Amino acid sequence: MENKRNKIKEYLTIGSMLFGLFFGAGNLIFPVNLGQNAGANLIPAMIGFLITAVGLPFLGTIAMGISESNGLYEMSSGINKKFGLFFTIALYLTIGPFFALPRLGTVSFEVGLKSFISDEQMKLFLLIFTFIFYLIAFLFSLKPSKIMVWVGKVLNPTFLVLLSILIIIVFIKPMGNAFGQEVQDSFVKNSFTEGFIGGYNTMDVLASLAFSIIVIQSIKGLGIKEPKEIAKYTLKSGIVTLILMSIIYGSLIYMGASSLGKLNISENGGIALNQISNYYFGFIGQVLLAVIVIIACLKTAVGLITACSETFNKIFPRVSYFKFICIVTLVSFLVSNVGLNSIIKLSLPVLNFLYPLAIILMVLIFLSPIFKNDKRVFKITLLFTGVASFFDALKIAPSIIKENFIIEELLKVIQKILPLFKEGFGWLIPSIAGFIMGLLIIKLKSKK
Structure with a gap:
């Protein structure tokens, strides 16, 4: 029984870590924005979104587990070396320093702190905030072996508790009837398609292939070496992530649709989240949202810096892991100041x-x-x-x-x-x- 209980605990810890790595900037802002656009058609839009934002990332994680490779580069290079090199570098640059990583710092600022700062000081404070944000992420990334502890046992549980407070109040006191709200033109006939393609924005399918290197190393760190056992651990841990992400995505889409009872459609989900938390909790709500978003984005930033640097180190072994986390963090910091x-x-x-x-x-x-x-x-x-x-x-x-x-x-x-x-x-x-x-x-x- 003890061994079984330990295994369940390990599945939950790895599942929590995987969820923590996945759930970052886009995972918070895009479902809310989708809900506002879908209005009364939120169910088909939600189904489409959940397929690309939850189902496919789950399959991606399992695929890497059953491929018996140590990461995307090893697996894709087995098909063709040039394709493996191109696809791996393109994917990691996309979810790393060119797009996803910079977005984490920018979303943290725009959702959490932007409302407290005047327009004249915006660029300066964005620069200061992103510098501190990426410095903290950099320090966490120095010891990749500790990532399961930091993300799975500390940052992710904190994030879930804080986000649950906002979600529960939305269901108890909705701003309006979600199923009676206006549907935007593109969602009238194509709500499922819009939701499906909208799921691309989370970048989680790409992340599922990218984070495989962290998941596999974490499982091996538990003493699991056999490929079949690694695949089993990946599957059962992935189920934890599947359930958590489906519940939270569905809640955020509903939050966006029901918010139309009191709010107009926002330019992006970050602004909508800020308005919703302010409606329910006032100033305290904005502080709560700031903490939720910063923790959500920070834990994903740690995972992305680690995954990118470990992979690039494997492809280009002459450049150390430390040098790569310096490069990845610096480029992310610079790009993040372009704007969300x-x-x-x-x-x-x-x-x-x-x-x-x-x-x-x-x-x-x-x-x-x-x-x-x-x-x-x-x-x-x-x-x-x-x-x-x-x-x-x-x-x-x-x-x-x-x-x-x-x-x-x-x-x-x-x-x-x-x-x-x-x-x-x-x-x-x-x-x-x-x-x-x-x-x-x-x-x-x-x-x-």
Whole structure:
């Protein structure tokens, strides 16, 4: 019984750590914003969002566990060395110093402290705050072996207690009837699709592949060495994360929809959260929200700095882990001072390119027994996916790129010939076609 109780405790601790690593900036602001836009259509939007923001990250974590590799780079390089290098670096730069990490510092400031500061002093205080924020994250990242203790046992439980206070009061005293609120134009007919693509913003599918290196090392730190046992621990710990994230996401989407009873739609979820907490608790609510957001973002920042630096150290072993955490932290600090809305706009095309590749990679890992893990199926399917998702990314690229005459004409042609391109799923049919072609090729080769 003691051994069983210890195992349950270990599953809960790793699950808490994994949830803590996942649940950062986007996980707080995007569900609230989605709820405000979806209004009465919050249920289909919520289902779509939960698939990409909870279901797929869960599958990603399990996929890495059953792949028996020590991280994304090792696994993707097994398919093709150049693809492995490109995909790993692109993914870690996206969820690291270029987009996700800077967003953590900016969200902490905008949601937690912006309302206390005048417009004239905004840039100066953002600079000071982000410097302190990334310095603390840097200090936590110096000892990656302690990450399960810091995140799983300290920061995450504190965050959950504080966030629960706000969520409970929203359900007890809602601002309005969530199912009777106005639905924004894009959500009238496509609420599920909007929710599904909205889940990309959390970056959790990418994070599930990136954080695998931390999860696997943490499990090994418990004395678990057998690949099958590591996969089992990953699965059972992932269930804890799945349940926690589903409950909190659903609550935040409901919070956003019901807030329309008293508030107008905000420019982003950070502003909405600030207004909601101020409505319920006044000044104390803003202080409570500031603490919630800073803890949420800090724990994820520690995980991202650690994961990025450990991976880059494996790819480029001549550069030490310490030097990488210095570089990653410094770049994140500099980019964070660009501003939240700018970071979100710039990240969307990159996410639309990388997300389909990550999703298909996970699916192929699960389906690999069917084609005996033949690398040709991986290569052909991912090639088809990559080409199609590139056009999906081009469609929402900045105006300076998208409004080029050649690009405009190209996108018109692609929209006519590529099914589901208008809905944002232009990569789906090419991925299936690539998979079928890969299966046919290995079958023909085996006959020869």
